[in-house]
Amino acid sequence: MEQGPEAATPDGGRADEGDAFAARLTDELPRLVRLATRLLRDDDLAEDCAQETIVAAWQRRDQLRDPAALPAWLRRSLVNRIVDRSRRHHDELDIETVEADWRDDSYTVLPExxxxxxELRDELEDGLARLPVIYRLPVVMHDALGWTGAEIASAMKIGLPAAKQRLRRGRMMLVSALAEDDARRKASLAQPxxxxxxxxxxxxxxxxxxxxATIATVERHLESCPTCPPLYASLVGVRDTLGELRDADAVIEDEIAGRIRARLERERVA
Known part of the structure; x- marks a missing residue:
């Protein structure tokens, strides 16, 4: 039976599916580039990781069974590449040392x-670079990019409690890194x-x-403790400063995204 001109051929259907998938990859690209540039502090390396992620996703598109899972699939792929290519900082902080300080009731910092x-971009990024990558990732994802705990857990292939623990530890480590020269100790008073x-x-x-109930207990403690309020104020201030990075470097990120889109188009028509 002869088909009408409007009937799609199998090849035409596959082409349409490919076009739709490429369009979805393009939509996800800005978020991937933003994450890579925030974490790697190297625009060339960030572009490489984001491009490798997009190209690999295109080449393996037949493996994606659930189209709705594409964003999480891309994030996991990018995070794996970032972890693999992140260089250990020569002065990387140790979580056991940092937690030992924070467990000491007399430990505090100068929040100002x-x-x-x-507030100095270079110093903030230097502080972030001193965090082991497994703690740096959650801090940047959550506080600089606005990701949820569930999104972080999915991208890092860990449970939500583990993601929240890494965020908590990462925040403490960043404050300690920024305060290292100014850390001081006070005599602690009896606390509730x-x-x-x-x-x-x-x-x-x-x-x-x-x-x-826990909120009330924490607030009572903060009202009477001489050492915890400066740490709390520092956590709030650093978190808010990270939030201001969400719109930074937009021009550079757009340029990177444009080059990757061109690469994806070459892959699509090849």
Whole structure:
């Protein structure tokens, strides 16, 4: 039976599917480039990682069974590349050392000095570079890019509790990195809550993840403790400064995205 001119051929159908997939990759590209540039501090390396992710996704498009899973699929692929290519900083912080400081009730910082460092782009990025990549990723994803805990967990292939723990630890490490020269100790007063117990809750407190009773306990502690409020103020200030990076470097990111789109088009028509 002869088909009408409007009937699609099998090859035409596959071409349409390919065009639709390429369009979806293009839509996801700005977010991938933004993540790569924030984490790698090297525009060329960020472009390489984002491009490799897009090209690999195009070449393996037949493996994606659920079209709705594409964003998470791309993020996991990019994160794997970033982790593989991230160089260990010569002065990388150790989480056990940082947590030992934060467990010490007498440990505190000068928040005004921390924020001075955080507001200088180079110093903020130097501080981030000192975080091990597994802690740097959640901090940048959440505080600089606005990702949810669930998105971070999916991208890093970990559970949500682990993602929240890494975010908490990463935030503490970043404050410690920015405050290292200014860290000081005070004699601790008797508190309604031990400092470490309060400090463990601060990250969740900032994100609104605590129940009312715990919030009240943390706030009572902050009202009477001489050492925790400066740490809390530093966490808030650094988080807010990271949030200001969301719109930074837009021109560079657009240029990178444009080059990757051109590469994707070459792959599509090859």
């Amino acid at each position: 000095r921390v924020l001075e460092h955080a 809550l031990r400092c470490w117990r309060a400090r463990r809750h601060v990250s969740a407190y900032l994100d609104g993840d605590l129940d009312a």
